[in-house]
Amino acid sequence: MNTTLSLLPDEAAATFLTTGVLENSEPLPSAAIDQMSEPARWEAEPVRQLLDEAMKRFTPAERTSADTWLAPVLHSTLRLTRREASDSRIWNYLTLGLAPDYVYWRHLSRGNPPTVSRTRFSGPFHSQAFARLWWAAELFRDGPDYAPVVVACGNQDVLNTVLRLDVILHRPTAQAIIRLLTTDVIRTGRQVNALAQAVNTAGSTLSYEARAPDAPRDMDAYRDWIEELTGVLVPYDSLPIGPPDGRARSASVDTLATLFKQLFTEIPSTKDMPE
Numbered sequence: 001m002n003t004t005l006s007l008l009p010d011e012a013a014a015t016f017l018t019t020g021v022l023e024n025s026e027p028l029p030s031a032a033i034d035q036m037s038e039p040a041r042w043e044a045e046p047v048r049q050l051l052d053e054a055m056k057r058f059t060p061a062e063r064t065s066a067d068t069w070l071a072p073v074l075h076s077t078l079r080l081t082r083r084e085a086s087d088s089r090i091w092n093y094l095t096l097g098l099a100p101d102y103v104y105w106r107h108l109s110r111g112n113p114p115t116v117s118r119t120r121f122s123g124p125f126h127s128q129a130f131a132r133l134w135w136a137a138e139l140f141r142d143g144p145d146y147a148p149v150v151v152a153c154g155n156q157d158v159l160n161t162v163l164r165l166d167v168i169l170h171r172p173t174a175q176a177i178i179r180l181l182t183t184d185v186i187r188t189g190r191q192v193n194a195l196a197q198a199v200n201t202a203g204s205t206l207s208y209e210a211r212a213p214d215a216p217r218d219m220d221a222y223r224d225w226i227e228e229l230t231g232v233l234v235p236y237d238s239l240p241i242g243p244p245d246g247r248a249r250s251a252s253v254d255t256l257a258t259l260f261k262q263l264f265t266e267i268p269s270t271k272d273m274p275e
Contacts, residue, residue, distance in 0.1 A: 002034065002039075002044055002097075003043065003044060003045070004039055004040060004041065004042060004043060004044055005040045005042045005043070005044050005047065005090060005093055005094070005098065006034065006037035006038060006039050006040055006093045006097060007037055007038045007039075007040050007087065007089035007090055007092075007093060008033060008036060008037045008089055008092040008093040008096060008097060009036070009089055009092070010088055010089070010092065010122060012033075012036040012037075012092075013092040013096055013121065013122040014122065016028060016029065016032075016033060016096055017118050017121055017122065022115050022116050022117075022118060022121075023113050023114065023115045023116075024104050024108060024114070024115075024116070025113070028096060028100055030097070033093075033096055033097045034097065037089075037093055037097060038089070040090060040093075042078060042090075044098060046077050046234070047074070047077055047078055047094070047098065047099075048098060048099065050070070050073050050074065050077055050234075050236070051070075051098075051099045051102045053236055054066045054069060054070050054102070055101075055102065055105055057069065060105065063105065063106050064156060066106065067133060067136075067153045067156075067159065068150050068153040068154050070133055071133040071134070071136050071137045071149050071153045072137050072141070072146035072149045072150070072239055072240055072242070073234060073236065073240060074130065074133050074134055074137065075133075075134050075137030075138060075141070075146075075149075075240075075242070076137075076146075076234045076240035076241075076242065077234050078134065079225065079226040079229050080134070080226075081222075081223075081226065082138070085125075085131070085134055085135065085138065086125070088122065088125075088128070088131070091122075091125075091128045091129075091130050091131040092121070092122045094129075094130045095120070095121045095122065095128070095129050095130060096121060096122070099130075100121075102129070103116060103120055103121060103129045104116060106129060107120045107129060126159075126160075126163045126164045132159060132163060133153070135163065136149060136152055136153055136158075136159055136163055137149045137242075139163070139168050139169065139174055140152040140153075140174050140175075140178060141242045142171075142175055142247045142248055143242065143243070143244060143245060143246050143247035143248075144241045144242040144243060144244045145242065145247070146239045146240060146241075146242050147239065148174075148175060148178040150239070151178050151181050151182055152178060152181075155181065155189065155192055156189065157189035157190075157192040157193055157196075158177075158181075158192055161192065161193050161196045162177060162192065162196045165196060165199070165200050165203075166203075167199060167200060167203040167208060170208050170209055170212075170214060171214050171248035172208070172212045172214050172248045172249060172252035172253045172255075172256050173199070173203075173208050173212075173256055174248070175248045175253045175256075176212075176253050176256035176257040176259075176260050177195065177196075177199065177260065179253060179257040180195065180257060180260055180261060180264070185261050185264065186264065191264075194264070194267050195260065195263070195264050195267075198260075198263040198264060198266075198267055199260055199263065202259075202263055206259075208256060211255060211256070211259075212249075212251075212252030212253070212255045212256045213249065213252060214248055214249050214252060215246055215247075215248070215249045216246070217245045217246055218244070218245040218246050219245065221243060221244045221245045221246070222243045222245040225242075225243035225244065225245070226243075
């Protein structure tokens with residue numbers, strides 16, 4: 001294994017995603033992947049170790065539960081700026097060059113034949129196997145507190161639906177949705193999807209940023225957090241501490257939580273949704 005991670009372009013990744021690879025019936029050409037990748041600055045071993053740990057901690061039957069554990073630890077281990085995390089090349093390399101075994105373990109379907117969706121290897125940030133977890137941790141953490149990430153990743157519909165919404169870039173919006181989950185206003189996947197649609201629709205006419213302004217992020221603190229990684233042991237048995245770049249403004253979270261609860265109760269079919 002390379003000592004550092006690499007960057008694999010989308011075009012190159014696409015050439016390796018044959019039917020046999022997606023069905024896990026033919027091996028990926030590791031040497032060719034490395035030749036088509038550009039070396040990057042991040043160490044590979046810590047990421048590889050935590051993925052091995054995830055597969056030890058959870059059985060295949062519990063594989064969706066691995067998301068809850070892995071997302072905050074991955075975010076704290078692979079410390080990226082948002083610009084770096086927006087570069088699909090690093091995620092392509094993680095799935096194809098570093099840990100395709102994890103992708104098969106987590107995302108291989110139970111079809112006949114079993115297969116992995118192409119987008120789990122190389123695709124949008126909200127679908128790609130590792131990008132979706134990193135971005136869930138980034139967008140749902142409350143400053144250094146990863147507890148909201150655990151709540152978000154504990155519901156697959158948050159990952160599959162809410163994570164796609166542009167409004168989730170507004171921190172009070174993200175935290176208000178988590179508030180409704182933690183207070184059991186919403187519980188089921190159908191309810192999450194209904195709320196997501198309502199929040200997104202209302203966001204096209206209501207300015208959440210104006211109604212519930214957020215405090216600016218402390219970007220210097222975020223950069224310091226990235227640079228301090230050397231020698232920092234990221235815990236596996238407790239939540240790590242995220243970047244101290246400031247929390248969402250609590251009054252704004254309160255405002256939006258109240259608004260979103262009202263939006264949810266006004267959805268015509270809400271009362272008939274299963275608990």
